[in-house]
Amino acid sequence: MASHTLTADIVLRGGLVIDGDGGPARAADVALAGDAIVAVGPGLTAPGAREIDVSGLVVAPGFIDVHTHDDLICITQPDMVAKISQGVTTVITGNCGISAPLLRFSETVDEPFNLLGAREDFAYDTFAAYRRAIEAAAPRVNVAALVGHSTLRVLCLDDIERPASPAEREKMDALLRDALAEGALGLSSGVFYAPAWAADVEELQALAKTVAEAGGVYTAHIRDEREGIIEALKEAFAVAEPSQAPLILSHHKCAGVRNWGRAAETLGLIDQTRQRQPVHLDCYPYTAGSTIIRPDLADGEVEILVNWSEPHPEMAGRTLASIAEAWGLTQAQAAERLMPGGASYFQMAEDDMRAILSHPCCMVGSDGLPHDKRPHPRLWGAFPRVLGHYARDQKLLSLEAAVRKMTSLAADTFGLKDRGRVAPGLKADLTVFDPDTIIDESTYENPTRPASGVALVFVNGALAWRDGAPEGERTGRFLRR
Numbered sequence: 001m002a003s004h005t006l007t008a009d010i011v012l013r014g015g016l017v018i019d020g021d022g023g024p025a026r027a028a029d030v031a032l033a034g035d036a037i038v039a040v041g042p043g044l045t046a047p048g049a050r051e052i053d054v055s056g057l058v059v060a061p062g063f064i065d066v067h068t069h070d071d072l073i074c075i076t077q078p079d080m081v082a083k084i085s086q087g088v089t090t091v092i093t094g095n096c097g098i099s100a101p102l103l104r105f106s107e108t109v110d111e112p113f114n115l116l117g118a119r120e121d122f123a124y125d126t127f128a129a130y131r132r133a134i135e136a137a138a139p140r141v142n143v144a145a146l147v148g149h150s151t152l153r154v155l156c157l158d159d160i161e162r163p164a165s166p167a168e169r170e171k172m173d174a175l176l177r178d179a180l181a182e183g184a185l186g187l188s189s190g191v192f193y194a195p196a197w198a199a200d201v202e203e204l205q206a207l208a209k210t211v212a213e214a215g216g217v218y219t220a221h222i223r224d225e226r227e228g229i230i231e232a233l234k235e236a237f238a239v240a241e242p243s244q245a246p247l248i249l250s251h252h253k254c255a256g257v258r259n260w261g262r263a264a265e266t267l268g269l270i271d272q273t274r275q276r277q278p279v280h281l282d283c284y285p286y287t288a289g290s291t292i293i294r295p296d297l298a299d300g301e302v303e304i305l306v307n308w309s310e311p312h313p314e315m316a317g318r319t320l321a322s323i324a325e326a327w328g329l330t331q332a333q334a335a336e337r338l339m340p341g342g343a344s345y346f347q348m349a350e351d352d353m354r355a356i357l358s359h360p361c362c363m364v365g366s367d368g369l370p371h372d373k374r375p376h377p378r379l380w381g382a383f384p385r386v387l388g389h390y391a392r393d394q395k396l397l398s399l400e401a402a403v404r405k406m407t408s409l410a411a412d413t414f415g416l417k418d419r420g421r422v423a424p425g426l427k428a429d430l431t432v433f434d435p436d437t438i439i440d441e442s443t444y445e446n447p448t449r450p451a452s453g454v455a456l457v458f459v460n461g462a463l464a465w466r467d468g469a470p471e472g473e474r475t476g477r478f479l480r481r
């Protein structure tokens, strides 16, 4: 077969293409020109192009981290090594109701917004100013942003201990519309967290409607992931159903010892609900979650590892149980004394997590906390862990199915139309990895060790990572809806 001659800048030669759609890997070359993929197929000919031998390696679409708290770190530390080292080429910020733009703090940063950054990092008075700051910083990965419902509440309500009044709803709606016009992907909510506890379904339905009309999405950190999980899921469904806003259940899990073994029940309910409204979910491949230290989560049953504590930094890396014992306190009392701080909660059952991760509608989101001094290892390892540990070693799912979750499924669900596949005409976000060696290296003891096996990462057609180090200019963009 005579292959016709191409105009291209780079040809990735001799790799195994996993295109992101879930179909079987196939031997093919991939040609890039400018910021786009121009051809995929065997024996491509492109005179003058830079040839890169990728034989023995997989060429996949760049991974999309659908659940991040990278709102500010993408500007303050734009190399984004925790993400690009895993093959992530796009991060979605503003999750769990917590988004940074428009927020200012005069003294300390209120919880849970302190998960995002330090006081001086909150410096954007409009969504447009935030977008421009990302464009000016040019992070090493692309950034797309959600608007946080808790952020809107803090900005628009006189008293966050009650539902929004009609006038306050209108104010929130105006800010949301402004951000959507500037390219925000949609709305996130986190009624699990104090700034949004008092919100009612009507308040959220109105915002979800605005998002649906604009073609955006709605992501939800539900009210209760423990014993009250079914009611909490139904609340999220009720918010999105009238407007048919595409709902994404964030970091789905059955948390708490008494709740273990219920993934079949929650996934069954999700499947049933999908018959009347669009629902997707994301998860991270670990049995521990991580958030701020909260006494109400210290139930004495799940193990809790303290990651940081402002009043007691010396306790980082110790379990709450051992701290409580040393202090002669209950775990809840010790948690109170350690606040503000962050912790990892070993609150999920492995079998539940595996069932959720394998669900065909489940994407991968790291939920990494980039501002933690001693972060949960998911920040540096979530994606290679799915590929190396769960797909290759444990055979929980095929490598192709795992890549689909991280790429086309994420791009389609969040409306990133020109990303998520290895196909001509799409943007050249590509991750080249060794299927035999890819693995996470970050652990609870050593949480910031970069993953192994990610050979090359391209962002918008430019080489951005090569054999363990950032390479070349940073070429990430702000991605509009």
Ligand SMILES: [Zn+2]
Residues within 6 Å of the ligand: 095, 096, 190, 221, 250, 251
């Ligand atoms: Zn969350």
